[in-house]
Amino acid sequence: MPRVNEKVSYWMLVLPALAIMVCFYILPVLGIWEIAFTEPETGVGNFVKMAGSNAVKTSFVITFRVAAITTVGCLILGYIVAYAISNFATRLTPLMVALVILPFWVSVLIRSFSWIVLLGRSGLVNDALMHAELIERPLRLMHNELGVLIAMIHVMLPFAVLPMLTNMRGISGVYVQAARSLGASEWTSFRQVYFPQTMPGVLSGALLVFVLSLGFFVTPALLGGGRVLMISEYITYQIQEFLNWGLGSALSVVLLVATALVLLIAARFVNLRATLLERK
Amino acid sequence: MHVSAFKIFFQTGAWLVIAFLVLPILVVLPISFTDTSYIGLPKEGLSLQHYANYFTDPDWLNATWTSVWVGLVVATCASVLGTAFAIGCWFLSDRAAMVARWILITPILVPPVVQSLGFYRFWVKLGLIDTHVGVILAHTLLALPYVSISVFAALSNLDRNLPRAARSLGASVMQTVWAVVVPAARPGIATGFIFAFIVSFDEIVGVLFITVRNVQTLPKMIWEGIQDNIDPTIAAVATLLIVLTLIATAIGVLRRT
Numbered sequence: 013m014p015r016v017n018e019k020v021s022y023w024m025l026v027l028p029a030l031a032i033m034v035c036f037y038i039l040p041v042l043g044i045w046e047i048a049f050t051e052p053e054t055g056v057g058n059f060v061k062m063a064g065s066n067a068v069k070t071s072f073v074i075t076f077r078v079a080a081i082t083t084v085g086c087l088i089l090g091y092i093v094a095y096a097i098s099n100f101a102t103r104l105t106p107l108m109v110a111l112v113i114l115p116f117w118v119s120v121l122i123r124s125f126s127w128i129v130l131l132g133r134s135g136l137v138n139d140a141l142m143h144a145e146l147i148e149r150p151l152r153l154m155h156n157e158l159g160v161l162i163a164m165i166h167v168m169l170p171f172a173v174l175p176m177l178t179n180m181r182g183i184s185g186v187y188v189q190a191a192r193s194l195g196a197s198e199w200t201s202f203r204q205v206y207f208p209q210t211m212p213g214v215l216s217g218a219l220l221v222f223v224l225s226l227g228f229f230v231t232p233a234l235l236g237g238g239r240v241l242m243i244s245e246y247i248t249y250q251i252q253e254f255l256n257w258g259l260g261s262a263l264s265v266v267l268l269v270a271t272a273l274v275l276l277i278a279a280r281f282v283n284l285r286a287t288l289l290e291r292k
Numbered sequence: 293m294h295v296s297a298f299k300i301f302f303q304t305g306a307w308l309v310i311a312f313l314v315l316p317i318l319v320v321l322p323i324s325f326t327d328t329s330y331i332g333l334p335k336e337g338l339s340l341q342h343y344a345n346y347f348t349d350p351d352w353l354n355a356t357w358t359s360v361w362v363g364l365v366v367a368t369c370a371s372v373l374g375t376a377f378a379i380g381c382w383f384l385s386d387r388a389a390m391v392a393r394w395i396l397i398t399p400i401l402v403p404p405v406v407q408s409l410g411f412y413r414f415w416v417k418l419g420l421i422d423t424h425v426g427v428i429l430a431h432t433l434l435a436l437p438y439v440s441i442s443v444f445a446a447l448s449n450l451d452r453n454l455p456r457a458a459r460s461l462g463a464s465v466m467q468t469v470w471a472v473v474v475p476a477a478r479p480g481i482a483t484g485f486i487f488a489f490i491v492s493f494d495e496i497v498g499v500l501f502i503t504v505r506n507v508q509t510l511p512k513m514i515w516e517g518i519q520d521n522i523d524p525t526i527a528a529v530a531t532l533l534i535v536l537t538l539i540a541t542a543i544g545v546l547r548r549t
Contacts, residue, residue: 029440039414229405290445
């Protein structure tokens with residue numbers, strides 16, 4: 013039977029990558045579940061301890077708040093850029109696209125470092141404001157939620173712009189033209205005709221930014237200075253400072269479940285395949 | 293010509309947002325030429341001392357070299373495995389292949405700290421902690437989704453009748469893959485290779501968990517530098533990397549047009 017044989021040879025191509033992913037990635041991540049339920053003793057003790065901890069609760073609230081504000085900020089700023097790129101063709105449009113994509117290739121570590129240089133106590137922003145005698149004492153721009161949010165929006169913005177750009181490129185201009193020729197103002201035709209068509213792109217961008225922000229570590233850890241403990245940093249704290257693997261793993265399990273829930277809920281509104289599997 | 297408020301809002305808004313995206317990254321440039329020994333703008337004049345420090349410090353140079361060669365090995369492994377995977381799935385195009393594709397992209401969705409915990413515990417069992425092999429394996433897993441996504445995107449334009457024709461003319465499955473499908477996937481493979489290299493070159497959280505002293509990468513040096521003492525050498529390294537990125541982007545844009 014040649015057809016069966018053929019399928020076998022295609023699976024031979026698929027298997028190496030799939031096998032190492034399952035053995036060295038999926039299994040280790042599942043191993044965390046085991047730790048959460050078995051260390052220091054078998055049972056749900058870690059989860060009980062977690063549910064009773066105010067610090068954990070605060071950390072989850074901060075995590076979701078930062079992720080939500082970052083998402084909204086990225087959507088608003090990203091929409092403006094994506095709209096201008098897709099709708100006003102000027103000689104500078106290719107430059108705009110290049111400048112939006114460029115930060116994507118600069119490491120998150122370096123981008124966070126830049127914000128530390130800018131927002132620190134004796135950073136460039138405070139220096140400039142003091143020099144101009146607008147303030148007497150340095151403002152606290154970093155090591156608080158404000159600093160984390162500014163840097164997070166900066167880091168995540170390209171993830172919001174790119175899906176919106178892909179979506180807007182596929183929108184034909186005839187609908188807005190029709191609305192305009194029927195007498196709608198520029199704002200009205202944007203709000204009632206153009207904007208609804210961009211919802212798939214907006215939702216894709218929102219999902220990407222929100223999910224990535226939930227588990228983000230580098231930027232909150234550097235800009236938060238230990239004062240804005242998002243869950244990821246809280247987990248490393250438990251493990252590196254207190255060697256508390258049980259609680260750290262239990263928190264990881266909850267973070268994983270929260271991420272999965274967000275994706276499941278999003279699946280009702282967003283085309284997950286287009287957002288994640290068939291990204292351009 | 294009349295320009296409406298609507299248009300002015302979006303045009304100026306867009307440029308402001310782009311300024312917010314790009315300008316903060318550029319602050320490392322003046323800092324890197326500072327003549328002070330702390331992070332700040334140049335006081336008396338410009339100085340190349342922090343660049344000199346980077347190029348003479350064996351720690352920085354070794355870490356850079358490690359990041360480059362590890363990145364190249366990772367990109368090669370991930371490209372070979374990921375390309376084979378995507379081509380196999382493209383031929384199968386059934387439910388099982390779809391499930392396989394979802395499994396392969398999980399590293400994009402799992403929070404970095406969570407997967408690093410998993411790596412750490414597993415690598416301890418395998419004796420891979422603080423080894424280059426351990427880092428290469430972890431980074432290959434993290435890079436695979438990007439290769440598979442970009443190769444798949446390249447194949448979406450390939451006419452399914454082409455491999456069928458090759459098969460009916462007597463080519464074996466492997467001959468068909470090699471002579472018909474791989475050439476069509478080539479742009480996707482190239483993009484995937486670059487993505488995989490950058491994933492490895494920039495990766496920090498995993499490296500923090502699975503290495504100690506023996507393996508030093510560039511991101512780890514930068515991370516430790518930011519944590520311990522703020523040394524302007526980091527600004528010099530950052531400037532060099534940004535200039536490299538600019539050149540690479542410019543080449544990419546010019547080659548496309």
